[in-house]
Amino acid sequence: MSDVGGVDAAPRRGAPRRTDGERILLWTLPMTVIIWIGCFVLFPGFNPPMSPSLSAEQVAAFYRDPAHLPQIRYSMIVFNWFGVCLVPVLTLIVLQIRRMAHRTPIFSYAMLGCVAGGPTLFLVANVCWLLAAFRPERSPELTQLLNDFGWITFTIVVPFLIGQSVILALAIYFDDQPQPIFSKWVAHFNLLVAAALVPAAFVGVSLTGPLAWDGFLTFWVKNLAIAVWIIVMGVVLGQAIYRERAENRPHGDELASA
Amino acid sequence: MSAVAAQAVSAAAPPSGPLHHRIAWHLRHDPKRELWLAWGALVVFYNIFFPVFFIVAQVQPPPQPTWDLATQVHWFHERHLGIPVGFGVIFAISGMIATNNALIAYSMRRMSVSRAFGYSYLLIYSFSAVPGMLLLNIALVVGTLRPERDPEAIGWLYDFAFLSFDGTMGVFLIGSLIWMLAILLDKNRVFPKWFGYLNLCNALTEVVVAPCWIFRRGVLAWNGQIAWWLDMVVFGIYQVTFIVMLFRMIQREDFADGPLPDRVRQKAVGQ
Numbered sequence: 001m002s003d004v005g006g007v008d009a010a011p012r013r014g015a016p017r018r019t020d021g022e023r024i025l026l027w028t029l030p031m032t033v034i035i036w037i038g039c040f041v042l043f044p045g046f047n048p049p050m051s052p053s054l055s056a057e058q059v060a061a062f063y064r065d066p067a068h069l070p071q072i073r074y075s076m077i078v079f080n081w082f083g084v085c086l087v088p089v090l091t092l093i094v095l096q097i098r099r100m101a102h103r104t105p106i107f108s109y110a111m112l113g114c115v116a117g118g119p120t121l122f123l124v125a126n127v128c129w130l131l132a133a134f135r136p137e138r139s140p141e142l143t144q145l146l147n148d149f150g151w152i153t154f155t156i157v158v159p160f161l162i163g164q165s166v167i168l169a170l171a172i173y174f175d176d177q178p179q180p181i182f183s184k185w186v187a188h189f190n191l192l193v194a195a196a197l198v199p200a201a202f203v204g205v206s207l208t209g210p211l212a213w214d215g216f217l218t219f220w221v222k223n224l225a226i227a228v229w230i231i232v233m234g235v236v237l238g239q240a241i242y243r244e245r246a247e248n249r250p251h252g253d254e255l256a257s258a
Numbered sequence: 259m260s261a262v263a264a265q266a267v268s269a270a271a272p273p274s275g276p277l278h279h280r281i282a283w284h285l286r287h288d289p290k291r292e293l294w295l296a297w298g299a300l301v302v303f304y305n306i307f308f309p310v311f312f313i314v315a316q317v318q319p320p321p322q323p324t325w326d327l328a329t330q331v332h333w334f335h336e337r338h339l340g341i342p343v344g345f346g347v348i349f350a351i352s353g354m355i356a357t358n359n360a361l362i363a364y365s366m367r368r369m370s371v372s373r374a375f376g377y378s379y380l381l382i383y384s385f386s387a388v389p390g391m392l393l394l395n396i397a398l399v400v401g402t403l404r405p406e407r408d409p410e411a412i413g414w415l416y417d418f419a420f421l422s423f424d425g426t427m428g429v430f431l432i433g434s435l436i437w438m439l440a441i442l443l444d445k446n447r448v449f450p451k452w453f454g455y456l457n458l459c460n461a462l463t464e465v466v467v468a469p470c471w472i473f474r475r476g477v478l479a480w481n482g483q484i485a486w487w488l489d490m491v492v493f494g495i496y497q498v499t500f501i502v503m504l505f506r507m508i509q510r511e512d513f514a515d516g517p518l519p520d521r522v523r524q525k526a527v528g529q
Contacts, residue, residue: 052403103513105367106292109360109376113384114353120388124396141408145415148400156349156396159387163353174292201349204342204399 016248017095022241025088029234032085035078043075044068045129049214050151052207059147060140063132072133080126084119086230091115093168093233096182096240100175107171114167117160125154151213155203161226162201165194186236196225293508296361301501303354306347315344317398319490320420320481323474327409330416338402345395352387359383362437362500365507368518369444379436386429394423424470424480431464446517449503460496463489 040046050062062068094115097108128150132143172180172187199210199217210216272283285291311318321333334341359380366376397419401412434457441454469478470485477483510518 102292103289104292104364106296106357106360106364109363109380110296110356113356113359113380117353117384117387120385121392124388124393141411144404145400145407145411148403149396152400152403153396156392156399159349159352159392160356161353162350163356166353167356170295198350202342202346204403205339205346207403 016244019241019245019248022092022095023245025092026234026238026241028085029089029230032082032089033230033234035082035085039075039079039082042071043079043129044071049219050147051214052148052151052212056140056144059144060136060138063136063143063147069133069136072129076126076130076133080123080130083122083126087115087119089234089237090164092237092241096237096244097168097171099244100171100181101177102171102174107167107174110167111164111171114160114164117163118157121153121157121160125150125157128153152203155200155213155218155222158197158200158222161229162194162197165190165197165229169194181240182236186232189232190229193225193229196221289513290508290511293361293364293511296357296364297501297504297508299354300358300361300504303351303358304497304501306351310344310347314347315340315398317341317394317419320424320486321416322481323417323420323479327413331405331409331412334398334401334412334416335405337398338405341398341402345399348391348395352392355387356384361504365448365504366437366440368446368507368511369440369448370446371440371443375436375440379433379440382429382433382436386426386433389422390426390429391423394419397422420480421471424467424485427464427467431461434458434461434464448507448518453499453503456496456499459492463492 044065044067045062050059054062063072090111094108094111097111098105100107128146132138132146132150136143169187169190172182172184172190175181200222202211203213203218205211206215208215211218213219272280272288274280284294288294316337321330325333362383363376363380366379367373369375397415401407401415401419438454438457438461441449441457442451466478467485467489470480470482473479473482478485480486506521507518510521512519
């Protein structure tokens with residue numbers, strides 16, 4: 001049981017884990033946020049969010065619009081490149097969970113299990129939108145089918161995001177040590193974000209109103225909650241990583257001088 | 259470490275009183291609370307999963323692959339509310355699967371085998387949720403979204419949903435074989451060897467389901483006696499068994515590295 005926290009965590013902290021390069025991974029996050037916001041603004045389907053009530057002909061016209069085509073393609077190609085950029089940052093959170101005073105690695109395992117789920121679902125949506133734009137002359141029915149599949153998948157990307165927020169919150173609540181890795185408010189915040197993401201799971205219920213895919217709860221609240229989560233977790237993760245480096249530095253100096 | 263852990267385990271003496279007091283005590287003080295929480299999430303998930311698929315959404319047992327398009331459209335129409343509401347619940351809670359996979363990965367970590375087993379299982383089963391369940395959910399939700407959609411397109415969603423669900427095999431096949439191999443190699447007695455072979459039975463169901471990609475009618479079709487009914491019975495037995503097995507493992511857990519003690523012996527140590 002070498003990598004568990006709790007009672008046997010102390011000897012492990014005597015030999016700090018390797019953290020070189022973690023700050024580079026952390027600082028990719030602001031870059032990712034800028035790229036994601038850029039793509040989000042560029043994709044015409046998000047400004048404003050496409051209405052699910054559009055007819056098949058109107059959806060086909062959206063993809064056939066010469067002004068829209070390059071915007072759809074370029075925004076989604078760049079999203080395809082950088083959509084997975086959250087994975088290294090989530091992995092850094094997994095490593096911080098490992099430092100918590102837990103008796104088992106259950107929480108870090110569970111978090112690791114969630115990490116790739118969100119990007120995988122997002123890439124399915126991404127491919128649907130790119131496919132719809134690939135042959136805009138396709139029958140409007142098929143273009144609408146791809147568009148529906150893309151939008152539903154994009155909106156129900158939430159299961160793994162809810163999972164990781166709840167798992168992280170529980171991990172923080174169970175981190176019983178004088179100086180916990182994350183403060184308790186981070187756990188409360190994660191539960192709040194998880195609750196804000198739940199309505200998006202019910203996107204299939206209606207084509208109009210707050211639960212439709214362009215609705216207040218499923219589009220605005222969900223995406224805003226993800227954005228706020230990324231920013232807040234980026235900051236508190238950064239603080240935890242820098243604090244860990246500061247705690248380990250004296251050790252490193254001793255080892256270097258030995 | 260083991261002495262300290264044994265002390266901590268034996269120090270656990272839950273107070274008597276109302277149930278919620280005892281649960282609160284366990285959440286704060288039980289040294290095995292992380293394992294019990296993961297196990298509880300597993301039980302809760304499957305207690306929601308089956309009623310949603312069978313009663314709310316009514317997508318299992320699966321419909322006929324041989325139905326004509328008009329019947330398929332009618333099938334979607336009958337479930338225009340059950341599917342989006344039921345699967346909404348599934349989308350909201352399916353992150354819980356991660357704790358389930360984490361607990362099974364932990365069981366392999368507790369064995370005398372390499373950590374590679376637990377990590378492989380964790381990665382394969384985490385990935386399996388997308389092709390093995392979520393694609394079915396998404397396709398069926400899209401199918402119910404627009405009743406006026408071209409029946410040809412609805413028929414494509416129908417096939418896509420049930421074939422991705424039944425026809426996603428390798429992740430469960432290889433995942434079960436990894437767990438089986440770990441159990442058979444293990445010297446820490448985490449699980450009985452017969453449970454290893456039950457994993458083999460579960461893996462074999464993923465082999466016999468393969469013809470669902472080829473046959474549209476008969477015992478091998480996606481709703482057939484072999485590809486669905488036999489597989490469901492084996493999976494049901496397997497699932498109930500592993501829930502009990504994991505329960506027993508947590509009861510016996512001593513947080514040491516050696517063989518897992520028997521439940522009786524641990525009680526004696528506790529006293």
